[in-house]
Amino acid sequence: MIKMPPLATPKVAPTGWISSVADQVQECGSRGFTVLLLGMNSLPGKGVWVSQLKKELSARGVEMPGTKNLSLSDVASRDSTKKSLGGFLR
Numbered sequence: 001m002i003k004m005p006p007l008a009t010p011k012v013a014p015t016g017w018i019s020s021v022a023d024q025v026q027e028c029g030s031r032g033f034t035v036l037l038l039g040m041n042s043l044p045g046k047g048v049w050v051s052q053l054k055k056e057l058s059a060r061g062v063e064m065p066g067t068k069n070l071s072l073s074d075v076a077s078r079d080s081t082k083k084s085l086g087g088f089l090r
Helices: 015-030 050-060 078-084
Strands: 036-040 066-070
Touching: 015 050, 036 050, 066 078
Parallel strands: 036 066
Antiparallel strands: none
16 A cells, blocks of 8 residues: 655655556556555545556556545444445455
């Protein structure tokens, strides 16, 4: 799991993070793992740099992973988080 930088970060700064996340999405996907991009509804832009990540993955010929946006109540407890992610967890 990688936490992306705050959206208030200057646009030039997250380039390393975007590249690192794209590396891991590509690597995990190529090894048969399911990759899931989680966003938070309470954060601007869902708390992720989706457009930049999408652009980087596209340039690499890598499919954008599935996404799931969560609310604060979805992550309020372990049980609510498990329920919210139930379709993705094994």
